[in-house]
Amino acid sequence: MGSAPDVYAQLRSDLKGTEAEVLTPDSEGYRESLQRWSEHCVKEAQAVVKVTSASDITKTLHFVKTNKIPIVVKGGGHSTSGSSSISDGLVIDLSKMRNVTVDPAAKTITAQGGTIWADVDNAAAEHGLATVGGTVNHTGVGGLTLGGGYGYLTGAHGLTIDNLLSVSIVLASGTQVTASPTSNSDLFWAVRGAGQNFGVVTSFTFRAIPQPHPVFAGPLIFLPDKLPQVVTFANKFHEQNNEDAALMWGFSCPPPANAPVVLTMLFYNGPEDAARAFFADLWDLGPVADMSGVVPYATVNSLLNANAGFDGRKQFGGGAFKLPMSPAFVEALFGEWLQFVSGHEGMNESLMLFETIPYGKVREVANESCSFSNRGDYYNIGTVFKWFDPELDEVVREFSRGLLRKASQSAGVEQDEEIRGKEGVGVYGNYSNNDVSAQDVYGSNTKRLEELKHKYDPDNLFDRGTRLVPRPLVVVN
Incomplete structure (x- = not known):
């Protein structure tokens, strides 16, 4: 290939007359385009192409294939695996594709590939509607959806992909197609869980859910001595199995005190008096801070934004846990987590979270119904480690991996054939990093995915x- 300036001058020519931007290191706005939610995912790309249409993407894919240039796709830039950044190639940046269209009569929401959840939540709320989104509203719609998607409405309505009606996608060939249950249905099977491997999704159409009333939600914060009682309440929550409620709980050392606390995040899709009765045991514990209250549903996904700022280096990690759990076991995990975090400078905003979102609706859909393979009798554990010293990168990865393995296995979620088959893999792909295999994330669906990847x-x-x-499909005569 020729010199970088010559090559990308050709791409600018290819995209002339469009609103797309081709940014190279000497371009205004290039440096800002490299920013990601985690600083350790910032890489010096040869070029960043801010596309505005499927046709822009088709032209860009033709260009990179002709010139043998590696690519990545960037939506919200929230991944901590580094999969939306590249140092030896080109970024297809979808951030200029953020239109959302709501059809109140058909009860559908169509979001372009570069939207974030705030775009979707706010547009839907104007019509008294919602769909299953994430728990932080500056997360990209594309990344969360293509990996599965858990949110506050999952208990009543399943995963984000369970509410996905169709996608428009540009394939590696540059062809623009629709994937749905009736059009390219095998591709639709694949993109619901493994979509990032199959093309660039330019729009998502979701089933809209009526959400005309506000909800009760917000954090309660406790001192660490209340952790056993919080675990006891989580066990009770599991037994009650209220699809309109969700409970996330865990630990962090947030500013300004930077001291260890037990965090809980409450959600109840109903009136305040019913919510206060449902979560009464937690208020009886005497929280040191109470930021809960009645809020519009569109506000809920912003309540944890303060704990998910864009500074620092970050590492997602994921595992699974079953309830009931022993309070003593969770206290031991907390002790190990706290020793690590307090022993390394700048890690106080790290977080370990037990996402107790009812999974009955999730399990009503079989693991083989789409490529997503994490449907089972368990909940997700999520960790977000945050630090600033690059020397700690590998140390954090190793500790996170070990802690999550211990939490998952000791809680009864073993990585064996029972879990990987009947029960699902016990690994949420959106929390995994590049140190896991396709088999880890997709289990028994891996073979079919590899065949569709070949197609x-x-x-x-x-x-x-x-x-x-x-992997080509092998037909045995």
Whole structure:
């Protein structure tokens, strides 16, 4: 390939007459375009192409294939695996594609590929509607959806992908297609859980859920001595199995005190008096801070934004846990977590969270119904470690991996054939990093995914997510 300036001058020519931008290191706005939610995912790309349409993407894919340039796709830039950044190639940046269209009569929401959840939540709320989104509203719609998608409405309505009606996607060939239950249905099966491996999704159409009334939500914060009672309440929550409620709980050392606390995040899709009765045991414990209250549903996904700022280096990690749990076991995990965090400078905003979102609706859908394979009799654990010293990168990865393994296995979620088959894999792909295999994330769906990868992306152009190796279908006579 020729010199970088010559090559990308050709791409600018290819995109002339469009509103797309081709940014190279000498361009205004290039440096800002590299920013990601985690600082350790910032990489010096050869070029960033801010596309505005599927046709822009088609032209860009033709260009990179002709010039043999590696690519990644950036939506919200929230991944901590680094899969939306690249140092030896080009970023297809979807941030200029943020239109949301709501059809109140059909009860559908169509969001372009670069939208964030705030865009969707606010547009839907204007019509008294919602859909299953994430828990932080500056997260990209694309990344969360293509990996599965858990949110506050999951208990009543399943995963984000369970409410996905169709996608418009540009394939590696540059072809623009629709994938739905009736059009390219095998591709629709694949994108619901492994979509980042199959193309660039330019729009998502979701089923809209009526949400005309506000909800009760917000954090309660406790001193660490209340952790056993919080675990006891989580066990009770599990037995009650109220689909309109969600409880997230865990520990952090947030500013300004930077001291350890037990965090709980409450959600109740109903009136305040019913919510206060449902969560009464927690108020009886005497929280040191209470930020809960009645809020519009569109506000809920912003309540944890303060704990998810854009500074610092960050590492997602994921595991699974079953309830009931022993308070003593959780106290031991907390002690190990606290010793690590307090022993390394600048890690006080790290977080370990037990996401107790009722999973009955999730389990009503079989693991083989789409590529997503994490449907089972368990909940997700999420960790977000935050630090500033690059020397700690590998130390954090190793500790996070070990802590989550201990939490998952000791809580009864073993990584064996029972979990990987009948019960699902016990690994949420959106919390995983590049140190896990496709088999870890997709379990028994891996073989079919590899065959579909061969059909739709045989040259493995989209190779930066959870790695799938294209494998041709073998027909036995």
